[in-house]
Each structure stands twice: as C-alpha cells, then as structure tokens.
Amino acid sequence: MASDTGGMDVTVVGGGxxxxxxxxxxxxxxxxxxxxxxxxxxxxxxxxxGGLCWPYRIRPFERAVRWSVRSFxxxxxxxxxxxETGARMVTGTMTRAAGDGPDDGRALDGAGDELxxxxxxxxxxxxATAAELPEGDASGWRARTPLVDMPAHLRYLxxxxxxxxxxxxxxxxxSLTEAGRSADVVVNCSGLGARELVPDPDVHPVQGQLxxxxxxxxxxxxxxxxxxxAETTYVLPQPYGVVLGGTARxxxxxxxxxxxxxxxxxxxxxxxxxxxxxxxxxxxxxGLRPARPAVRLAVExxxxxxxxxxxxxxxxxGVTVSWGCADEVLRHVRALRDL
Ligand SMILES: Cc1cc2nc3c(=O)[nH]c(=O)nc-3n(C[C@H](O)[C@H](O)[C@H](O)COP(=O)(O)OP(=O)(O)OC[C@H]3O[C@@H](n4cnc5c(N)ncnc54)[C@H](O)[C@@H]3O)c2cc1C
Numbered sequence: 212m213a214s215d216t217g218g219m220d221v222t223v224v225g226g227g228x229x230x231x232x233x234x235x236x237x238x239x240x241x242x243x244x245x246x247x248x249x250x251x252x253x254x255x256x257x258x259x260x261g262g263l264c265w266p267y268r269i270r271p272f273e274r275a276v277r278w279s280v281r282s283f284x285x286x287x288x289x290x291x292x293x294x295e296t297g298a299r300m301v302t303g304t305m306t307r308a309a310g311d312g313p314d315d316g317r318a319l320d321g322a323g324d325e326l327x328x329x330x331x332x333x334x335x336x337x338x339a340t341a342a343e344l345p346e347g348d349a350s351g352w353r354a355r356t357p358l359v360d361m362p363a364h365l366r367y368l369x370x371x372x373x374x375x376x377x378x379x380x381x382x383x384x385x386s387l388t389e390a391g392r393s394a395d396v397v398v399n400c401s402g403l404g405a406r407e408l409v410p411d412p413d414v415h416p417v418q419g420q421l422x423x424x425x426x427x428x429x430x431x432x433x434x435x436x437x438x439x440x441a442e443t444t445y446v447l448p449q450p451y452g453v454v455l456g457g458t459a460r461x462x463x464x465x466x467x468x469x470x471x472x473x474x475x476x477x478x479x480x481x482x483x484x485x486x487x488x489x490x491x492x493x494x495x496x497x498g499l500r501p502a503r504p505a506v507r508l509a510v511e512x513x514x515x516x517x518x519x520x521x522x523x524x525x526x527x528x529g530v531t532v533s534w535g536c537a538d539e540v541l542r543h544v545r546a547l548r549d550l
Contacts, residue, residue, distance in 0.1 A: 278535025
C-alpha cells in the first residue's frame with residue numbers, strides 16, 4: 212500500500228527492456244518495485260535486438276517519435292559509459308533503395324513523413340551524399356545515434372534496478388490479477404506474453420532473424436529498410452561481432468534459425484560490404500517482435516479493481532522507445548498515487 216513516503220508497491224510483469232526500464236523509473240522515484248519475469252533477461256526478445264535507436268515498425272508514429280527522442284537523450288548519456296551500460300554512440304546511414312515504394316524521396320526529405328519530427332530532433336542528422344551511399348541505394352540519412360549491446364545493457368539495467376532497491380523474480384504468472392495480489396499497481400510489460408495474459412489477440416509476432424559474424428573492420432552502421440518489407444539489410448557493428456539482418460515475417464512463431472534465410476542475409480549484406488562475404492559466423496539469432504497495430508500504454512483496472520498500467524506491443528522499436536515509455540509509466544503511477 213502507498214506508504215507515508217508516497218511510494219507504492221508495484222509489480223512489473225516482464226523483465227525485457229520495457230519492463231526493466233519501467234521498473235527503474237519507478238524504483239528511482241521511491242516506489243517499491245518487484246519485477247516478475249518468466250524468462251531470464253538473456254532469453255528475452257530484447258536480448259536478440261540489434262540495438263539501434265531508430266523508430267521502426269512501431270505505431271502510433273507521433274507518440275513513438277516522442278518516446279524515441281526521450282530515449283535518445285537517455286541512451287546518449289549512458290553512452291558516455293559504454294563498458295558499464297552497453298550503449299555507444301555510432302555513426303551510420305539509413306538508406307532507401309531506388310524506387311522503393313511510393314513515398315521514396317518524399318520520406319527522405321522529411322516533409323510529409325511520419326518520422327519528420329524524429330529527423331528534426333536527432334542532433335546533426337543530415338542527408339547522405341551520393342558518395343556516402345552504398346550502390347543500389349537512392350537516398351539516405353546520416354546520423355550519430357545510440358547503438359546498444361543488448362545483452363550487456365540488460366545486465367546493466369538489472370544491476371541499476373537492484374541498486375535502486377528493486378527485485379527480480381524468475382517465474383511465470385498465469386494472470387495479471389495473480390501478479391498484482393499484494394501490489395497497489397501492476398505494470399504489464401509482458402511483450403508477446405500479453406496475447407494470453409491480457410488477453411489481447413491484437414498482439415502478434417513479427418519474426419526476425421539475424422546472423423552475427425566476426426567484424427572484418429566495419430565501424431559504422433548501415434540500415435536499408437523499407438517500412439513494409441519482409442526483408443531489410445542491416446549491418447550493426449557491436450562489441451561481440453557485426454549483427455547482420457534481417458527479416459520481418461508477420462505471424463511466424465518459430466525461434467529456429469533457417470539456414471537458407473541466414474545465407475540470404477549474409478549475401479544481401481555482402482553486396483553492401485564485400486568484406487562480409489567470408490566473415491566467420493559467430494551466431495544465429497531469431498526473435499519475435501511483440502507487434503500490435505498500436506503500442507498499448509494506458510491504465511485499466513484489473514477484474515479485482517487493482518489498477519494496471521499496460522506497456523506492451525513495441526514491435527520493432529522497443530529499445531528505441533524504452534525510456535520514453537518508462538517516463539510515461541511513471542507519470543501514470545504518480546497520478547494513481549495522487550488520486
Ligand atoms: C531481430 C530483431 C531485431 C531487433 N532490433 C531492434 C533494434 O535495433 N532497435 C529496437 O529498438 N528494437 C529492435 N527490436 C525490437 C525489440 O527487440 C522489441 O521491441 C523489444 O525487445 C520488446 O521488449 P519487451 O520488453 O516488450 O519484450 P520482451 O523482451 O519479449 O520481454 C517480455 C518479458 O515478459 C515476460 N513474460 C511474458 N509473459 C509472461 C508471463 N506470463 N509471466 C511472467 N513473465 C512473462 C518475458 O519472460 C520477458 O521477460 C528487434 C527485434 C528483433 C526480433
């Protein structure tokens with residue numbers, strides 16, 4: 212129950228990037244926070260993420276851009292301590308292939324584009340010159356953005372939560388009501404798990420496959436993405452190897468890497484960086500993005516009356532929006548306390 216100091220007992224369901232950042236925001240604000248997670252952090256979708264801070268496959272755009280801009284600020288500050296936090300600032304290029312969809316060109320001018328506010332907010336972002344574009348790409352943006360080593364970042368988030376007095380328990384819950392039994396508030400950050408827990412049939416997987424290879428000397432990131440396409444090309448230099456991507460298969464549930472898909476990913480990336488063709492493969496990864504027509508970040512009472520702040524459905528941009536969403540969760544919990 213809310214104590215004299217104003218802190219609430221909060222149970223956060225989910226120990227991926229969304230649950231941990233929400234839990235930290237709450238614990239550092241003086242609430243007593245317990246995270247319940249069925250999976251260890253390194254077994255979550257968050258651990259698979261390439262870790263680029265850029266809004267991709269997430270709706271609604273306006274809120275997503277606001278959350279992304281806030282996360283950019285936080286991650287850029289964390290990037291001053293990369294060894295500790297897993298975040299670094301890395302320069303790269305976001306490109307679009309020639310003739311890639313009806314909004315080609317217009318989108319990259321920013322005008323009329325849903326992401327225009329993002330382009331305006333990223334410090335130093337500018338159009339790529341022809342010399343900076345890989346062959347086959349018509350236009351692109353150059354920017355220095357946070358690139359996060361997710362396994363390291365999740366370990367940092369858990370340490371930071373514990374230092375703020377929060378706890379993490381490893382077990383599943385059968386319902387949000389069960390999770391909230393001894394809490395004033397439940398925060399639901401269960402990602403794809405929300406499909407059963409809420410239950411919310413709008414949440415569905417968008418499967419993504421990645422290949423990690425030894426770095427032949429690549430220092431910048433490159434993403435060539437078409438918002439609706441099932442295949443993208445990305446090359447993200449991480450301390451543990453270069454992450455090559457990727458795929459986006461709607462409603463595919465398998466977590467098994469497909470060797471033919473992996474081969475196609477390496478071939479696509481090697482067309483942009485020929486030195487990747489022979490790079491030694493270090494790992495294959497598959498993750499299921501928790502997609503939803505729109506992120507659900509809102510308060511709803513559970514059947515027993517306990518308030519629940521839902522924070523799930525972040526699709527392909529959970530890392531990018533995590534800290535912005537955590538701020539909004541904190542505002543909701545403060546408002547519930549002050550009722
Ligand atoms: C290949 C790939 C690349 C990606 N690249 C990027 C990128 O570069 N940048 C970016 O911003 N995003 C990226 N993403 C998207 C990002 O990974 C997700 O949006 C993000 O991880 C979602 O975080 P989450 O915490 O909501 O979900 P998850 O990480 O899946 O965590 C869900 C948590 O809920 C728990 N849970 C679920 N059900 C229950 C239950 N019943 N009881 C208890 N616990 C439960 C799970 O155990 C887990 O702890 C990528 C995704 C993929 C697949």
